[in-house]
Structure formats: structure tokens, C-alpha cells
Amino acid sequence: VGSAIRAKLEQALSPQVLELRNESSGHAVPPGSETHFRVAVVSSRFEGLNPLQRHRLVHAALAEELAGPVHALAIQARTPAQWRDNPNLDIMVTRYRRPCQVNKHLLSA
């Protein structure tokens, strides 16, 4: 799943920076799961787009994954200029002890 996400984002957005993190282990899912991801994308395609539109581009590229195995996707979308201003990726901790019912609803994301 992770490699598919990477490949599709590469293809759709030609990112300068693409960082993908599988954060599934922080959630109540079986070991080795690929359900919760965080992605940081730096791409010139985001120029002139508001955050909502940027996220929609990422969602569109990953429609298949989001409709299937991927339960949660945190997105940071920056333009190259924004990346130069702040070349750090946020790592917001979303680990959460409560089960987020991923097992039950795995197929309905």
C-alpha cells in the first residue's frame, strides 16, 4: 500500500519532496498494518491553490487507496517556496489509545 501511495503521488504531482510515513502502529490495528499514513508533499502543482484544493489533489491521486485499505491520511501540502521558508515537516502526534474502529470499518475508511 505504501509503495502504491508513493508511486501515485510521484506520478500525479511530480513532488520535489515526498515523505510518507506509516503511522498505523500508533493505532489499534494489527501489527504490520498499512492503514494510517502521513504524507508530506512539496510540489509546484500546489501553487495558487488553497489548502482544501491541495488536499483534494492528493485525495484524487489516491482515490483507490482511500476507498480501500487506507483508513486515515494526514496531509501536508506545500509549494516549493513554502518549503524553502520552512523546510520542516510537522510531526503531529495522533497516536491515540482508543481503538478507532479500524477493524470493523476497514473497508469503509
Next chain:
Amino acid sequence: MSGSLGRASAALLHLGRGVLLRGPALRTRSSGPGGSGLASREHLDALVKKDKVVVFLKGTPQQPQCGFSNAVVQILRLHGVTSYAAYDVLEDPDLRQGIKDYSNWPTIPQVYLNGEFVGGCDILLQMHQNGDLVEELKKLGIRSALLDANTDQDSK
């Protein structure tokens, strides 16, 4: 409008289940027990416009069932926004799928300000960090509590 009002209205809408159901178009991927008028576009449209601040969560503000939903609740709390309508999508699979179709957004939580879809957890967090949220709340006539806590504002 109080949070309890929001919940009361959510309950009212539950009573109206099925009344506004227009067809299966919005419910192709869910077959919740009994169907639900909450999933119709008209109904969701009314729902998100009924209160100034509307959120769709996994769980409740008191007991979020997911880290992202929890983050949304905490951000609103930081800004002193206590009166908002919160709907728990785990209560209703039709609502869960319906709101995703309505906003064309694949994940929960979802935040609506003044009837307009704002985004999910990441975007709300970003708006919180860059000050946009304070401005957007001001447009709704809500004064962010962070404006009053000017000493240690947003130390995150």
C-alpha cells in the same frame, strides 16, 4: 446556540429519519440498517447550515474515538468554541458515507463553518497555526479565546 442544542437537533433529525430520503444515489457504499434520511444531500445541506460551527466526528466531543477527531475537538476547545454541533458518524453508517459524498472528502473528521466545508483535521490545525481560524471565527461572530490569552498564545 449551545452544544446541547446541537445534540438536541441531531436527535430531532434522527426522529425525521427517512422523511427526506430521495434515493440511493448517496448511499451506494453503505447499507445501514433501515436507511437514513440523514444521508440525503438536502438533509446534510440543512444540517451543516443549521449551526455556525458543525463538525462530524468519530465519537463525541466528550469521548472522541479517533486521534484526528480528538485533535479537532481540542483545537476548538483552545479557541473557546464550546457551542457547536457535533455529529458522531459511528452512530450512523449512512451519515458516515453521506457526509463524505456531500463534501467529496474521503475522511472524518470534517469541519463546517457557516455552512461551508473547511476541511479535516490537518487543515483546521493549519488554520489554527497560521491565525486563519481566529479570523474565520470572527466572521461568525465568535471571539477566539486565544485573543484573550495573549501571554502564552499558541505556544504549540
